[in-house]
Amino acid sequence: MGDGIGAAGAEPAVEGYVSLMASLALGIVTPALHMNPRFDPPEWEVTASVDDVVGVVQNAERLGYDWVACSEHIAIPSAASTVRGGRYFDPFSTLGFFAAKTSQIGLLTHMTVLPYHHPLELVKRLGTLDVLSGGRIIAGVGVGSLQPEFALLGHAFDGRGERSDDAIRAIRAAWGQRVPEYHGTHYDFEGFIVEPSGLPRELDVWVGGRTRRSLRRAAELGDAWMPFGFTLDQLTELLTDPRVRETLAARAATGRPLKLVLAPEPPIDPLAEPEQTTAFLAAYVALGATGLSVRFDHHSLSHYCEQMAALQSAVRTAGWSS
Numbered sequence: 001m002g003d004g005i006g007a008a009g010a011e012p013a014v015e016g017y018v019s020l021m022a023s024l025a026l027g028i029v030t031p032a033l034h035m036n037p038r039f040d041p042p043e044w045e046v047t048a049s050v051d052d053v054v055g056v057v058q059n060a061e062r063l064g065y066d067w068v069a070c071s072e073h074i075a076i077p078s079a080a081s082t083v084r085g086g087r088y089f090d091p092f093s094t095l096g097f098f099a100a101k102t103s104q105i106g107l108l109t110h111m112t113v114l115p116y117h118h119p120l121e122l123v124k125r126l127g128t129l130d131v132l133s134g135g136r137i138i139a140g141v142g143v144g145s146l147q148p149e150f151a152l153l154g155h156a157f158d159g160r161g162e163r164s165d166d167a168i169r170a171i172r173a174a175w176g177q178r179v180p181e182y183h184g185t186h187y188d189f190e191g192f193i194v195e196p197s198g199l200p201r202e203l204d205v206w207v208g209g210r211t212r213r214s215l216r217r218a219a220e221l222g223d224a225w226m227p228f229g230f231t232l233d234q235l236t237e238l239l240t241d242p243r244v245r246e247t248l249a250a251r252a253a254t255g256r257p258l259k260l261v262l263a264p265e266p267p268i269d270p271l272a273e274p275e276q277t278t279a280f281l282a283a284y285v286a287l288g289a290t291g292l293s294v295r296f297d298h299h300s301l302s303h304y305c306e307q308m309a310a311l312q313s314a315v316r317t318a319g320w321s322s
Contacts (some may be wrong), residue, residue: 025291067106127198
């Protein structure tokens with residue numbers, strides 16, 4: 001990464017994305033809610049109390065972070081836990097609890113597994129949280145990939161992509177509607193009351209995934225693409241592909257460019273390495289990132305909060321914050 005990549009005033013390397021020189025959104029992969037072995041969580045996360053996590057979330061709000069996130073898995077096979085981890089707080093309960101402890105920060109499901117739910121179930125759960133939080137819910141959704149979990153829960157693994165596409169359409173049709181109606185390829189409903197079903201606003205739908213299909217799904221049906229598990233080199237190769245650029249340009253031509261929320265890996269250390277961190281993140285900005293979902297290299301609760309503050313300072317210094 002050379003000097004000046006992604007500096008204020010530079011053009012994104014990927015056409016069709018929102019220019020983010022005015023403001024770069026920041027969110028956190030909320031610590032302690034999920035123990036991902038890939039990132040070697042420190043001991044404080046393993047033993048963290050609910051008050052510890054709430055303190056992080058409240059600090060994130062105070063510092064101006066845009067969202068906090070909570071992911072979904074219901075039952076992880078023991079054999080898969082060495083890769084995926086075994087702890088996953090329920091996102092609906094957790095984000096509802098966070099809503100009561102905060103007043104402004106966005107609340108992101110990162111990611112809800114669409115095939116595990118009927119669309120109206122998600123409209124009721126997310127819609128209730130939206131009303132309780134004053135319109136702060138962000139619907140992060142994915143199609144899922146853990147086949148044994150699908151089997152355990154009694155959901156079909158094959159065809160999950162098409163079902164998920166129709167689920168997104170159904171959720172959008174039902175959002176904010178007391179008596180929703182939808183007639184799609186996989187879901188069909190009318191004549192049922194769903195109340196609450198979200199505030200009367202456009203629901204932000206962020207599509208997660210690790211495939212080109214997830215990017216197409218986001219471009220066709222979502223407001224943002226939020227990939228995970230990619231190295232910077234892999235993302236660069238994907239997002240500079242001419243076919244991908246064409247897809248994004250076509251989406252931008254609609255007047256609603258696709259937001260790109262990227263997850264830098266490995267975890268960053270803006271407190272100890274501010275210049276290196278800025279240079280590293282500049283490469284994501286140059287790819288067209290409109291937001292970053294960050295993990296920090298940290299060793300204690302207080303260190304984590306210091307890292308959050310240091311990142312905001314680095315973002316302001318780089319001119320990525322309005």
